[in-house]
Amino acid sequence: MKFYRRLYVGPSIRNVNKIKWKLLTGRGQLGIYLISLSRTSDQLDIFHCALLKQKYFDKKALQVVGIAEGREEAIFLVQQMLQDT
Template sequence: MLKWHKKYYIGPGIKNISRIRRRLEHGKPVPGIYLITLSENPCNLLEILPALTLIQESAADMCPEIVGIAKGKEDAMDLVTEMIQTIFSETGGFEIKEYWKNR
């Protein structure tokens, strides 16, 4: 089961988020959708994953908490930039995991 943060970011190209989430939860392919997750690697702040990788149940089980969703890779990169800028302006740092814990 996918773990969604209750206040995740949604990219401007996303239409009908409930349908996309339902398809993802049921392991259905959703082409062109990218998920932004908290990184498990301490050298990275966030990760961008194509939603198609979650078709495999084992990959979906290992997916970190989802904090954003976008349509297309470019929109995903823009959304990550926006998220990091917001976090930096609100906290003065890059403590991404702490920010999401307290959000």
């Protein structure tokens, strides 16, 4: 899993480094959503961090560009990304 250098973080996220560490070590977290680059097209994926527990998910190829608490906040971050570009 790779994190974008200029990671977009939701306003309700307090300790980003702690969340990153928990994601890398496989710890469970409630309410944390990730925004990543899609592997199939030029879009972004929004998903709950619990999906990382599935064997199907390839964590090594995952490129995270945003972390949010809740789906609504994740959608807000995607809108902010679009405005920045």
